Amino acid sequence: MRDFLPADKTRRERVLAVIRERYRAHGFDEIETPVMEEYSRLHAGIGGDNEKLAFNILKRGLDADAVRAAADEPTLDVAALADLGLRYDLTVPLARFYATHRAQLPSVFRSIQIAPVWRAERPQKGRYRQFMQCDIDIIGDATPRAEAELIVASLDTLDALGLEGGSIRINDRRALDGMLDVFGFAADERPGVLITIDKLDKIGPDGVAAELRERGATPDAVDAFEQFLRRPQTREYNPYGERQIRKALPEGIADEVVAHLVALGETVAAARGDAADIPLVFDPFLVRGMGYYTGTIFELAHPSVTYSLGGGGRYDGMIGRFLGQDVPAVGFSIGFERIVDLVSASVAxxxxxxxxxxxxxxxxxxxxxxxxxxxxxxxxxxxxxxxxxxxxxxxxxxxxxxxxxxxxxxxxxxxxxxxxxxx
Missing domain, CATH: 3.40.50 (Rossmann fold)
Structure with missing residues (x-):
C-alpha cells in the first residue's frame, strides 16, 4: 500500500478522468459498492486464487482468548473468526449488487466500477496490496454484441490515453474445455493442465509437454496435445471467418462456440468500420486464470510492453450464485497501475x-x-x-x-x- 505525492496523485486522477469519461461516452453508468463484503461471499469458490489473498476482518467483540482458542483447533476455521473481508476484485461485489438491486436496473445493465481493491500479495514491482481497478461490465446480454461493446470501449479508452496501437487477444473457455476433451484429459486434472498451458509463451511446447508429464496428466492426452502443438501453425488468427477459427482448433469443437467467436469478430469489425484494420486476434491457447469464466475471454495487449494491460471475460454463472437464477454477464478490466506509468505527461x-x-x-x-x-x-x-x-x-x-x-x-x-x- 503506497503513499502518492501531489504530482503522482495528479497524474493518476487525470488518467482516471479520461478512463471514466470514455467509459461514460460508450453508455456505461458508474456505481459504487462497499469496500467490504461478507466473508461467505468472498470465499464462495468463485474468486479463484484471489480468495486466498483476501484480507479478512475479525468479528467485532472477539477477545484474545477466543482467537487463541480458535488457533489451537486442529483445523483453523477462519469463518468462526471473520465475518467480513476487504474486496479483492470488483466482479464479486458487482454480482451481489446486481442481485440486490435488479428490480431498479435496466434489463441490460452497463456498469462502471473504478475503485481500489486489496489483496495480501507479497510486495514486489508491479504487485501491490492496494491497487485501482477500472471495470466495465454488461449484465443481461448473452450475445456477442456485449463482448464487442466492451472491446470497442476499451480500445477507444486506450487511444484516448495516447496509447494507440493496442490489440485484443480472444479465446473461449468452452473452446479450451473442448480441446482438453478431444485430447482426452480427465475432468479433475483440467485446472492444472490449464495452468500449464498458460505458460506456453514462457516455456514453449517442449516445456508444456514436460510439465504436463510431471503433473501426472493422462499420458495419451499429453501425447495428443504435444502433437497438436508441434503442427505448423501460428498463435494468432483473425477471427473474421469460420475457416480461420477452425484452422486454429482441433476437430470436435462445438459449432456454437465457433459461431460465437466468428460473430464477435464480425461485430467488432462492423463497429470499428474496417475489418482489415481491426486489432483483434484469436489465440486458442489464451487461458486467463479466473475460474468463474464460462465463455469468451480476452486480454488487452500493446506493442510497447510484453505484458497484458487488461482483460476479462464472460461469467454467466456467477450472479446465479446470489440470485438463484443464471444471468448472462461479461466484463473487461483495464490494468490501471500498469497503464498509468505508460501515459505521457501531456495526457496526464x-x-x-x-x-x-x-x-x-x-x-x-x-x-x-x-x-x-x-x-x-x-x-x-x-x-x-x-x-x-x-x-x-x-x-x-x-x-x-x-x-x-x-x-x-x-x-x-x-x-x-x-x-x-x-x-
Missing part, C-alpha cells in the same frame, strides 16, 4: 493550468484578484513566490501537472499578465 497534465510567480511586494489582494480571474475562466491556478532558482520552481510545477506560468508584478491589472508555456 491538466488541460488549463498556470503558476503565478509573484514578487514578495505584490499585495495579497492583487494576487487573489489575478487568481480569481484565471479560476473564473476555468484555469487551475497556483501562487508561487519568486525564488532565486526560478528554473527549479518551474520544473517542479511542470512535474505537478501545470502547463503554463506567468509572472505578476505589483500594480498589474488582472488579465494583463503574459502567460508562457512550461513545455
Amino acid at each position: 497534465a491538466d488541460a488549463a493550468s498556470v503558476v503565478l510567480v509573484h514578487d514578495r511586494d505584490v499585495p495579497v489582494a492583487e494576487l487573489l484578484a489575478h487568481k480569481a480571474a484565471f479560476v473564473a475562466s476555468g484555469t487551475r491556478v497556483r501562487l508561487e513566490q519568486r525564488t532565486k532558482n526560478l528554473k527549479g520552481l518551474l520544473e517542479r510545477a511542470a512535474n505537478d501537472g501545470y502547463t503554463a506560468f506567468a509572472t505578476v508584478s505589483a500594480g498589474a491589472a488582472p488579465g494583463e499578465v503574459e502567460v508562457k508555456s512550461l513545455g
Whole structure:
C-alpha cells in the first residue's frame, strides 16, 4: 500500500478522468459498492486464487482468548473468526449488487466500477496490496454484441490515453474445455493442465509437454496435445471467418462456440468500420486464470510492453450464485497501475493550468484578484513566490501537472499578465 505525492496523485486522477469519461461516452453508468463484503461471499469458490489473498476482518467483540482458542483447533476455521473481508476484485461485489438491486436496473445493465481493491500479495514491482481497478461490465446480454461493446470501449479508452496501437487477444473457455476433451484429459486434472498451458509463451511446447508429464496428466492426452502443438501453425488468427477459427482448433469443437467467436469478430469489425484494420486476434491457447469464466475471454495487449494491460471475460454463472437464477454477464478490466506509468505527461497534465510567480511586494489582494480571474475562466491556478532558482520552481510545477506560468508584478491589472508555456 503506497503513499502518492501531489504530482503522482495528479497524474493518476487525470488518467482516471479520461478512463471514466470514455467509459461514460460508450453508455456505461458508474456505481459504487462497499469496500467490504461478507466473508461467505468472498470465499464462495468463485474468486479463484484471489480468495486466498483476501484480507479478512475479525468479528467485532472477539477477545484474545477466543482467537487463541480458535488457533489451537486442529483445523483453523477462519469463518468462526471473520465475518467480513476487504474486496479483492470488483466482479464479486458487482454480482451481489446486481442481485440486490435488479428490480431498479435496466434489463441490460452497463456498469462502471473504478475503485481500489486489496489483496495480501507479497510486495514486489508491479504487485501491490492496494491497487485501482477500472471495470466495465454488461449484465443481461448473452450475445456477442456485449463482448464487442466492451472491446470497442476499451480500445477507444486506450487511444484516448495516447496509447494507440493496442490489440485484443480472444479465446473461449468452452473452446479450451473442448480441446482438453478431444485430447482426452480427465475432468479433475483440467485446472492444472490449464495452468500449464498458460505458460506456453514462457516455456514453449517442449516445456508444456514436460510439465504436463510431471503433473501426472493422462499420458495419451499429453501425447495428443504435444502433437497438436508441434503442427505448423501460428498463435494468432483473425477471427473474421469460420475457416480461420477452425484452422486454429482441433476437430470436435462445438459449432456454437465457433459461431460465437466468428460473430464477435464480425461485430467488432462492423463497429470499428474496417475489418482489415481491426486489432483483434484469436489465440486458442489464451487461458486467463479466473475460474468463474464460462465463455469468451480476452486480454488487452500493446506493442510497447510484453505484458497484458487488461482483460476479462464472460461469467454467466456467477450472479446465479446470489440470485438463484443464471444471468448472462461479461466484463473487461483495464490494468490501471500498469497503464498509468505508460501515459505521457501531456495526457496526464491538466488541460488549463498556470503558476503565478509573484514578487514578495505584490499585495495579497492583487494576487487573489489575478487568481480569481484565471479560476473564473476555468484555469487551475497556483501562487508561487519568486525564488532565486526560478528554473527549479518551474520544473517542479511542470512535474505537478501545470502547463503554463506567468509572472505578476505589483500594480498589474488582472488579465494583463503574459502567460508562457512550461513545455
